[in-house]
Amino acid sequence: MKYCSExxxxxxxxxxxxxxxTPRYVCTSCHIIHYxxxxxxxxxxxxxxxxxxxxRRGIEPRKGYWNLPCGFLENEETVQQGAKREVFEExxxxxxLGPLHTVYNLPHANQVxxxxxxxxxxxxxxxxxxxxEIGFFAPDEIPWDEIAFSSNAFALKKYLENGEGKPHPTYLGSYFKDKIR
Ligand SMILES: [Zn+2]
Structure with a gap:
């Protein structure tokens, strides 16, 4: 952070x-704490x-890799609205929407x-x-080596493990230093 946004x-x-x-950026002029x-x-x-x-992603990061349609939640938007908007945009x-399927932590990237x-x-x-490119993949056709993000791979894996048409709990996953848990 180089300038105080206030x-x-x-x-x-x-x-x-x-x-x-924990350390925060604090403005030396207006003294606001930037959380x-x-x-x-x-x-x-x-x-x-x-x-x-x-x-198939047309933009960086991970351009050219496959992912579940997803993107950053906007301000003044519910997570449900954001999920539908991202699908439509991509x-x-x-x-x-059905139930919430995956909550996935990426602490090192400051993302959930x-x-x-x-x-x-x-x-x-x-x-x-x-x-x-947009594709519909049967369970045995998923291009595992070309999935863009570990969060996506985690959600796909859990979905296929539990099976189609079955009720799904919400799966909680995390990525820590090259390890999915
Ligand atoms: Zn300031």
Whole structure:
């Protein structure tokens, strides 16, 4: 952080404020404490006729890899709205949400993923700037070596382990230093 987003001052201390437990950027002019918290990534695991929708990423990071449609939650948006919006932005598909399927922690990246089960409300979808290819994969066709993110691989693995058409609990996963737990 180089400038105070409140007053524009360019000298910030990085220190533990009184009564706090972790260092924060503190403006030396207006004294505001800049709290920084994890971002939420929301998306959907869409199942259509026993096949799972994956979109090939047209943008970095992990351009060219397959992922479940997902992206950053916006301000003033619920996680449900965000998940549906991300699907529409990446694939043009409209979906109805099922239960929350995956909560996945990425502490080193300051992100938490929330992935819902979902079904398409109509058969329409299309390519977008964010997705160069859209595919529907049967369980034995999942391109495991080309899945963009460990969060996606975790959600897919748990879904397939439990089985299609079965009730799914919410799976809690984390990624710590090259290890999925
Ligand atoms: Zn300031």
């Amino acid at each position: 007053c524009g001052h360019d000298i910030l201390d990085y220190r533990i404020p009184k009564g706090d437990h 920084q918290n994890p971002n939420m990534v929301v998306g959907c695991l869409i199942v259509n006729d026993g096949r799972i929708m994956l979109a 694939t043009g598909a409209s979906v109805e 993923y929330l992935i819902f089960l979902a079904t398409m409300t109509d058969p329409h979808y299309h390519l977008t700037d964010e997705s160069t």
